[in-house]
Amino acid sequence: MAVHRLDRSLIRNLSIFQYMSDADLDNVLAMASVRQLPDGAAAFMQGVEATEFFCLLNGRLKVIQTTPDGQQVVVRHVNPGDIFGIARAMRRPDYPATATAIVDSLALAWPSNQWEAFIARSPTLALNALQTVGQRLQDAHTRILELSTxxxxxxxxxxxxxxxxxxxxxxxxxxxxxxxxxxxxxxxxxxxxxxxxxxxxxxxxxxxxxxxxxxxxxxxxxxxxxxxxxxxxx
Amino acid sequence: MAVHRLDRSLIRNLSIFQYMSDADLDNVLAMASVRQLPDGAAAFMQGVEATEFFCLLNGRLKVIQTTPDGQQVVVRHVNPGDIFGIARAMRRPDYPATATAIVDSLALAWPSNQWEAFIARSPTLALNALQTVGQRLQDAHTRILELSTxxxxxxxxxxxxxxxxxxxxxxxxxxxxxxxxxxxxxxxxxxxxxxxxxxxxxxxxxxxxxxxxxxxxxxxxxxxxxxxxxxxxx
DNA sequence: CGTTTGCTTGAGCAATTTCAAATCCAGTGG
DNA sequence: CCACTGGATTTGAAATTGCTCAAGCAAACG
The missing domain is CATH 1.10.10.10 (Winged helix-like DNA-binding domain superfamily/Winged helix DNA-binding domain)
Structure with a gap:
């Protein structure tokens, strides 16, 4: 569960953690646990309380939303370096979708309630997170445009x-x-x-x-x- | 252009500015200008450099994206209290859509380059902004689900x-x-x-x-x- | 008033879905 | 090594949804 000696370089290059001090990074890493996700395993499931957020180290996931009558939509694919499962950061208590590994994957996981502390410590992280979510919003709008026209x-x-x-x-x-x-x-x-x-x-x-x-x-x-x-x- | 004696209470209740100190609020207000938007006027236009972001005080706008061949999609409606035009906050140089008043409206406007300063000053603002964008992302996904299924x-x-x-x-x-x-x-x-x-x-x-x-x-x-x-x- | 803008409605048509049936292929267990 | 199984894919034919085209009408606006 707890992680010993995770290397800073693991997350140093992830865009979301860029421009943070070594001390802050160590602090962030100290709270992380490593999660192995074999092909087909779910990192989290739609509707379940959002207790953790993640960062994909390697592998690949797909994020799927399911309608009440069972139809599915692929929300997006998660690629190495992406953060995912940040529902709580948007003040959503539960995960709005299910994230499933489509190849054997490896991710870092943090408790959701750490999010606020992270942001408070580093305004850069806040800006990075905002950019990340902003990018997703752009992508979503692109998709709406395509579906509509x-x-x-x-x-x-x-x-x-x-x-x-x-x-x-x-x-x-x-x-x-x-x-x-x-x-x-x-x-x-x-x-x-x-x-x-x-x-x-x-x-x-x-x-x-x-x-x-x-x-x-x-x-x-x-x-x-x-x-x-x-x-x-x- | 510049604004004299804008009342704090104007923005005190806007969700994005909640839980900020009076001093910070005054600081934020000092940088704002008031923009009148008669019915039909555009606050900003798709493709134009994003020099300002806004907060709607009253009235109503619609945000429209246009495809190269002229088809249009209503991205969302802007209601009183909403912030809009925060493209720059997501590190986008230009506005991805056009915002047009559909009734006579009134908005506050800030220079885009103030955003980083605001966030740096108040982590709460960062969290609020993230929540706002997060909510929009949810909405967008809901729409994708509907369009798809x-x-x-x-x-x-x-x-x-x-x-x-x-x-x-x-x-x-x-x-x-x-x-x-x-x-x-x-x-x-x-x-x-x-x-x-x-x-x-x-x-x-x-x-x-x-x-x-x-x-x-x-x-x-x-x-x-x-x-x-x-x-x-x- | 005349013109513009928004709304309704019919008919034909085209894109896509549904339904149904085969076929293919990777892996599994004799 | 081979038959078997189940998921993945292909394909045809029928059914359907929603669009395009076309026309007429009504309310607002100057």
Missing amino acids: EEVERRVAHAVLRLVRQAGKKTEEGILIDFPVTRQDIAEMTGTTLHTVSRVMTAWEAKGLVQSSRKRVVVVDPHRLYLLAESSGD | EEVERRVAHAVLRLVRQAGKKTEEGILIDFPVTRQDIAEMTGTTLHTVSRVMTAWEAKGLVQSSRKRVVVVDPHRLYLLAESSGD
């Missing part, structure tokens, strides 16, 4: 390009999305069905834009995909 | 109920939304067309749920509207 194919294109930016890895055939993604996942990111995603991606495959197989997507021609995402489809 | 009628119902919560005013016939709202506005809040909104609302009118006319919406039976918004529509 774009047709499915372009939404899917945007979603795939976003995945490329977050986890793109150069390979022989093109840029691989470096974690398992199903058609269902992409459907939940774009507000459509796995059937439609499948049809769209099959068409792209025929046009030589992507290559995909089971839980695996490679973008062969990012530029043409980008054009497709942006052009008004004429 | 609900059909038009329920989305419109949710949007109208949200307006009721923000600006509902009891009248003879029911709860009036206390500022001008067009079908187009509601369409831009729900990702549909004014035609569809019109059809939906005409049907509601026939069922005795609402009464509406030009730029005016009265919810006659909030409870039944709520049921309609929540039920899976069976």
Whole structure:
């Protein structure tokens, strides 16, 4: 549970903790515990009291919101260096979504009630946190704009390009999305069905834009995909 | 331009400035200027450098994002007491949307570069700001969930109920939304067309749920509207 | 008044979902 | 090594939702 000798360098480079003094960092680290999250494990679940917040050291999570009738939406993916589960920082008592590891992952965890103390100690941290949440708000608005104004194919294109930016890895055939993604996942990111995603991606495959197989997507021609995402489809 | 003798009580009750010392408040007020925004005037415009942030004293604004091809989305409505235009606080150089007064309004304005100084002076302000942005993020996610999983009628119902919560005013016939709202506005809040909104609302009118006319919406039976918004529509 | 802005409504149509059925593939356990 | 199992994917056909186009009407505004 408690952590001995966590290295400062672990979190020194995380954007949220940038520009903090060594002393403050040590203080922050002293309160942290390490959490191992095997593939499929949840860091926290929707509706449960928010007792901790986290920072992902490595691996990858997806954050999912579920409607009362069981439909799911992928809120976002958590990448190494991201903080997540900061519901309490926004004065929300419970987690609004579920965060699940999609590959074996490792995270730091702090008790939620430490948040205020951290902020009080370091105004820089406050500004960083605000920026982080602000960025997420931007992303959310972008998504609302897309859901409101774009047709499915372009939404899917945007979603795939976003995945490329977050986890793109150069390979022989093109840029691989470096974690398992199903058609269902992409459907939940774009507000459509796995059937439609499948049809769209099959068409792209025929046009030589992507290559995909089971839980695996490679973008062969990012530029043409980008054009497709942006052009008004004429 | 500069403001003389703004009363502390003006902003004392605004949630964002709660729990600040009188001295800090005076300091904050000293930097503020008052901005009159007649109906139709823009506080700021999308894409323009974010030189100021604001707090609405009274009136009502709508915040709109426009796509490259001219489609519009209502991001949110600004109500008295809300801060807005804090793009810079999230390290965004420009305003991501346009804020327009939909009734004659009055706001306080501060230079964007004051933000950091304010936060440094008062950690409480930082926490309040974080909460505010956090709330907006929640709202945005709620909207994404609705856009992704609900059909038009329920989305419109949710949007109208949200307006009721923000600006509902009891009248003879029911709860009036206390500022001008067009079908187009509601369409831009729900990702549909004014035609569809019109059809939906005409049907509601026939069922005795609402009464509406030009730029005016009265919810006659909030409870039944709520049921309609929540039920899976069976 | 004439013009503009907002609202309604019908008809046809296109995009997407639903429903249904196969097929594929990775891993599992004989 | 191979058949088996279950999740993932593909695909066709039918059903549906909501959009586009088009027209007419009504209230507000100068």
